[in-house]
Amino acid sequence: MAARRAGPNSVKLNRTYDVAELAARLGVHKNTVRHWQRDGLKPLDSGRPVLFHGATVRAFLSSRSASRKSPCPPGTLYCFKCRSPRSPALGMVDYIPINATGGNVRAICAACETVMHRRAAKASLATILPGCDVQIAQAPPRLKGSPSPSLNCDLERQATI
Numbered sequence: 001m002a003a004r005r006a007g008p009n010s011v012k013l014n015r016t017y018d019v020a021e022l023a024a025r026l027g028v029h030k031n032t033v034r035h036w037q038r039d040g041l042k043p044l045d046s047g048r049p050v051l052f053h054g055a056t057v058r059a060f061l062s063s064r065s066a067s068r069k070s071p072c073p074p075g076t077l078y079c080f081k082c083r084s085p086r087s088p089a090l091g092m093v094d095y096i097p098i099n100a101t102g103g104n105v106r107a108i109c110a111a112c113e114t115v116m117h118r119r120a121a122k123a124s125l126a127t128i129l130p131g132c133d134v135q136i137a138q139a140p141p142r143l144k145g146s147p148s149p150s151l152n153c154d155l156e157r158q159a160t161i
């Protein structure tokens with residue numbers, strides 16, 4: 001896991017920051033700041049170096065974390081490509097147990113066919129994915145990884161496109 005990031009409140013409202021300053025202030029990589037800019041973080045103006053106003057940065061980050069925290073409605077998983085909760089294609093879901101009570105849910109996005117993942121307690125499957133056809137994958141007792149490596153590779157490749 002990444003080191004704990006400083007919260008948006010470490011950005012001063014009445015200051016402007018260039019990309020490097022903002023990255024240092026928030027403990028993120030400069031590329032992360034550039035991603036934010038592409039995702040809608042507005043710079044002060046079109047001048048160089050690119051400067052961001054502290055208040056704008058805070059508003060951007062808090063709206064982002066709010067949308068990130070929003071739980072997926074029942075019957076959906078979060079699709080990182082669509083950036084929204086999506087229904088599994090054909091209502092088909094794989095559940096891969098990690099331990100006795102919890103595991104990963106995997107499904108294909110009905111909209112863009114990206115593989116979606118979601119952590120779930122086994123007991124909650126019927127609640128979070130009502131009406132879905134949940135296939136419980138058998139966890140191999142000693143081997144690490146998937147019981148069907150070739151299928152897994154295909155899915156991984158799709159996930160990174």
Ligand SMILES: [Zn+2]
Pocket residue numbers: 079080081082083086109110111112113114
């Ligand atoms: Zn999608």
